[in-house]
């Protein structure tokens with residue numbers, strides 16, 4: 308059997324141990340243009356009920372690809388060492404593609420924001436990404452934050468985008484119902500004021 312990693316990493320990048328030895332990361336070896344493909348994640352897909360019992364190491368390297376489905380790399384490769392940042396330079400393209408959100412220089416670490424794919428509480432942690440806008444805590448609910456929805460528009464996994472769209476539709480329907488209620492209330496109070504004239 309081939310030992311080829313299940314995930315693809317562009318030859319313009321390499322995975323290596325961070326200088327402070329805090330973990331593995333991927334770094335640009337060559338300049339990468341905005342929109343360029345960086346990685347394509349692969350592996351074995353598990354449903355939540357099975358996935359949650361896998362060893363922590365496997366769970367931490369996985370990618371949530373559907374509401375209750377998780378892609379676990381096997382065999383693990385350099386492409387699976389992409390870390391989270393609250394100020395990422397890469398975002399998702401579809402369920403398993405990773406693309407540059409802006410031009411990336413040689414030597415830069417490439418990260419994406421886990422809010423782009425996570426909706427379940429399987430990989431929550433205190434964030435030490437060091438970005439000025441770091442939100443300190445990464446959770447499975449971060450996709451609901453309006454500022455992130457705006458900043459990452461076009462870079463969410465399709466299953467997250469569906470939930471964002473549903474949430475927006477729900478909010479619009481609620482606002483419409485409130486407007487109609489206000490209008491019918493205004494209609495009711497208008498009648499006596501006419502009678503006073």
Ligand SMILES: [Zn+2]
Nearest residue numbers: 393434436441
């Ligand atoms: Zn952070």
